[in-house]
Amino acid sequence: MNTFASRLIAWQNKHGRHDLPWQGQDAYRVWLSEIMLQQTQVATVIPYYQRFVAAFPSVAALAAASEDDVLAHWSGLGYYARGRNLHKAARIIVEKFNGSFPHKFEDIVELPGIGRSTAAAVCALAYHERRAILDGNVKRVLARYCGIAGWSGDKKVEEKLWQQAEALLPPQDVATYTQALMDMGATVCTRSKPKCVLCPVQGDCVALQSDRVAELPSPRPRKAVPERSAVFLLLMHGNDILLEKRPGSGIWGGLWCPPQFEDEDAARDWFVRNGMEASEGERLDTFTHTFTHFKLHITPLRVELARKPLLAAQPGAVWLDVGEALGAAIPTPVRKVLSVLSPLPPGDNQRLG
DNA sequence: AAATCGGGGAA
DNA sequence: TTCCCAGATTT
Structure with a gap:
């Protein structure tokens, strides 16, 4: 048969x-x-x-x-x-x-x-x-x-x-x-x-x-994709960077990322609250990461610290050498940012306008 | 720029 | 039970 x-x-x-x-x-x-x-x-x-x-x-x-x-x-x-x-x-x-x-x-x-x-x-x-x-x-x-x-x-x-x-x-x-x-x-x-x-x-x-090969299977009905913005705060000390472990659920659950904020003001608030000097840093080029359900416009904000604050004492925060970080559990956009970072001397920040 | 993929968890 | 969500890659 x-x-x-x-x-x-x-x-x-x-x-x-x-x-x-x-x-x-x-x-x-x-x-x-x-x-x-x-x-x-x-x-x-x-x-x-x-x-x-x-x-x-x-x-x-x-x-x-x-x-x-x-x-x-x-x-x-x-x-x-x-x-x-x-x-x-x-x-x-x-x-x-x-x-x-x-x-x-x-x-x-x-x-x-x-x-x-x-x-x-x-x-x-x-x-x-x-x-x-x-x-x-x-x-x-x-x-x-x-x-x-x-x-x-x-x-x-x-x-x-x-x-x-x-x-x-x-x-x-x-x-x-x-x-x-x-x-x-x-x-x-x-x-x-x-x-x-x-x-x-x-x-x-x-x-x-029945000449319907192109129509089958029927595609998913689709909807508009919203857009959001985020700031990645890249706290650097020499070649070390501060990463936080994200909560287990939601986007990039359990992965290591730089502290993330809705905008630069929120990043600055956090920065000051944690006892660091504000207002200096380097704003890197914004890039877009596309998910199924939204687009995320990411602006990395790089700050070079003269010395490490005690943030690593917080649970889920860690200082990692950039090379080590690239071998860690990080999502694609973080990999993208880290791979273009080159070390700067401590304290050598540009003033943001 | 659009489509995708099976399962978990929220509603 | 039903609906919504995750993310990098290919087309």
């Missing part, structure tokens, strides 16, 4: 990717790759994945590491809550499952950062269990193949997609089939300019037959 699944499996054996570093690896590695791949494409993930497994070769090693160390290896990937959840889950696995990754779907899906699709992916890829996944690639493939219109964030639409994902599962070879769905979505059934001529299911793809 020439089903959807059998054609995908045949395609996978001929044209799929077989050399990804997490393929055929244990559940820990499959899990790690799935979490990284949720937010980032394969080519970008590979070097992060390699460094991560080298540093944390097992669930036990990951659980034994500090959250800071884990986030440092996540730095630049974004979605840092996922790095923290990964670490939390590793500690739970050590506590509750003796350090070996659980085998039951119901146990896996309970872990922080793992939902229905990721749990199913681990079960299918690592344990060869018959489970349906529904990640971004699969949503796109199924929306087109089955002609399902509407945004996949809509509950009803997502329900239909899950139903199809379950219905199309083959009786066996689920690991190969699952990899086929993902590889097909990534290389053939791409968001723009899909290569339908290379598709193993072009013959009965509803979107292709």
Whole structure:
């Protein structure tokens, strides 16, 4: 029988990717790759994945590491809550499952950062269990193949997609089939300019037959992006800079950043309140960091101190050499600012107009 | 400049 | 239960 699944499996054996570093690896590695791949494409993930497994070769090693160390290896990937959840889950696995990754779907899906699709992916890829996944690639493939219109964030639409994902599962070879769905979505059934001529299911793809490939899947309804401004206060002493650990939730949760303020006045208030001489500093060029939901215009304000104040005594504040800071758990815009800093002699500040 | 991705947590 | 949010990268 020439089903959807059998054609995908045949395609996978001929044209799929077989050399990804997490393929055929244990559940820990499959899990790690799935979490990284949720937010980032394969080519970008590979070097992060390699460094991560080298540093944390097992669930036990990951659980034994500090959250800071884990986030440092996540730095630049974004979605840092996922790095923290990964670490939390590793500690739970050590506590509750003796350090070996659980085998039951119901146990896996309970872990922080793992939902229905990721749990199913681990079960299918690592344990060869018959489970349906529904990640971004699969949503796109199924929306087109089955002609399902509407945004996949809509509950009803997502329900239909899950139903199809379950219905199309083959009786066996689920690991190969699952990899086929993902590889097909990534290389053939791409968001723009899909290569339908290379598709193993072009013959009965509803979107292709009805000439709706470009319209499916329906995009998310979008809204205007608000803009905000912020000042990064770069307190420097020689080549050392003061960084604060951000609260665990919200933007850049748990990462190290310079003190951040709504505007220069607020930065100055804080500066004076902490017993430092105000009014001197260097205003660096404003740049814009774009998030999904807003734009942040960042103005770094650099102040060179003659001596370090006692701020490091505050919990969550630390003086770091700029080089060390670049190796720490910092978000991208902070990395950008730090990488262009060069040391100035203490007290050598320009007067701000 | 716009689209994206699965899960957590707030509403 | 439903809605909103996170962030770097690609198109």
